[in-house]
Structure formats: C-alpha cells, structure tokens
Amino acid sequence: MRETQLTSKGMKTRQKILDTAEKIFGKKGYFETSIVDITVKAGVAQGTFYNYFTTKKSIYDELVRELSSSLRYQMKTAMEEKSSFYDKQRAGFRAFFEWVLSHRNLYSIVQQSVLVDKELYRWYYEKIAAGFIKSVETAVEQGECKPLDPETVAYCLMGIGQFIGMRWVLWEDQAVPEAVFEEAMEVIFHGVSLSEVK
Template structure:
C-alpha cells in the first residue's frame, strides 16, 4: 500500500474528468480481468487516453489499484453516511445503511472481485478497506448502546457480523443475479439482527 497516485494538489476541471475516466476504466479492467491480467495498456485503451496521460496521474498499475480501492471506499462510505442521515431510530439506521450499500454496489458490481483480489495483491490494503468500513459501524453501534437501543456487546465483533450480512446478501442477489435485493430478504435479515441485538424492553 506504499505506492500512491502522483501528487495532484490542483487539477483543472478537465484534469479531474480525465483522472476519473482513468479510474473508471481501471475499475472495469481490474474487475473483469483481475489485477495480474490487467495492464496499463488495457486501462488506457478502455479510458481512450494515451499511456503518457496515464503517467501524469499514476506511477504504476499498483498505484492506480491502490487509489481505486481508496476512492471506492470513500464513495461507498459517503453514500451510506448520506442515506442514514434521515434515520429516526437505530433500526432504521441499519436498514437504510444496508439499502444504501445494495444500491451503491449495483452500480459498482466489480467491487466484489476487486476487493477480494486485494487479499493476494496487498493484504494491508485489504484489511484497511474493511477496517474503514467497520469503523463506521462501530461508531453507530456505540451510539445505539449509549442510547439504550441495543444491548451491550463487543462493538467490533458486531460490526464485522453486520458487514458480513450485507456483503453476502449483496453478493447473492446484486453480484450474482444483477437484481435488487428482495424486500423479504432484507426484512428477514433485519428481524434476525434486531432480535439478537435490540435491548430488552
């Protein structure tokens, strides 16, 4: 995880668009071919830019892979944060978070394969991705427990349990079938979760 994209303190609007186009192309190429079969040539061909243009923004294939995962992580966490702003209960907070994840991943289905590749390409980056996501869950769970909405349990353990539920439900319907998660499926998951963690009245 040591390689980074080249410093770009100020980018013109066109520069921002070009950088995004290259990252979008990398998302497609890494997702479809895998890290080891992907190449800068294929990424630039898909982005319809020259290799020279690529190197204006990224030092190497590993550098753009790292930045792609960081960027997708930021976008996903931002989408969830925005979605849960209107929640009035902790249960609604969880439900809206899951729905936001399912909506976002439907537009970034290659994220599943890209992240799993990181387990072989860069374990530190792989752990970073899940740790950042877990941190948001931990904050929400602490708030819920402080309010008395959820019973006291280990925050990190619960965070990874909740992430696993979202991960595999999304994989089953969104990634494998390219479908929306059925409402009954989400409600089944929510019922199981709430019966396990909700504070007793």
C-alpha cells in the same frame, strides 16, 4: 496519485481512467490487467496515464480507496437522515445494496486485494467497521442496543451485508429482493432463535 493541481479537464480525464480501471480490474483481475489495457479502453495515451498514476498498483490502490470513500459516504448520508438505531441500520443497508448494484466490480476488486496488498484489504474493511462500531456504541449508550462488544457486532453486520449483496447483486446481477432485505433485518434485530431471551 501525483501531487499536481488538476484542471477541470484533468479531473475528468483522471476519473475516466479510474472508471475504466474499475471495469477492467473487475473483469480481468489485477494480475491479468495491464496499463495498456486501461489506456486503450479509456481512449487516452499511455503517457496520459502517467500524468495521474505512477504504476498499475498506484491506480489500483487509489481505486480501492475511492470506492471505499464513495460507499461509506452513501451509507453515512442515508443513516444521518434517520434518528433511531433501527432506522439508521435499515437505511444504511439499503444504501449499501443500492450502491453495490451500480458498482458490482467492487466485490472482485476488493477480494483480489487480499493477494495484491493485504494491508489494503484490511484497511478497506477496517474503515467500514469503524462506522459500524461508532453507530453501535451510540446505540448502546442510548439504550437501543444490547451492551455487546461493538467491534464484534460491527463485523457480524458487515458479514450479513457482504454476503447478501454477493448472493443477489454479484451472482444474480439484480437488486436484493425486498423479502430478502426484510428477512435480513429480522435476523439483525430479532435473531433466529424461537426462544425468548429472559
């Protein structure tokens, strides 16, 4: 983003361009999308685009970072309202599934980034992992979680969220069914083995 002081109108225009880019990148893909596609759909002049972004790559980068920030904020806010690790994780996963339902393009946009910019792709997941790691470390310290490697646990939890969300939100275009949510929580907190840990 260019370092300019934006007016209220300018901020709205910039956000409109970003929202439009989210839809088009999600539908057509990064490589098939042009700046003209974005400006025409957003109803702004091409010159207006360059008041806020320098290139197609710059708006793509900003979009991934904005989506990441918004998602992490929603999850963090939901988790802060709870006290136990169990309740925090449930609230965080619910917030994640609810958020992606209204931002379905997130999946295709982020997955494209592995081809567009591998560092951005890694950054996206590492930022999410950092929140999980901190949560797991706190839970271990408070005796609410087994003393497992926090990073390993974080990526396992992220995998569950990523693919359950993909299965229902992306492929079926619907909210994650409550029964599926509860099954996922069962796997997270109690595993799948019938044998008791001794």
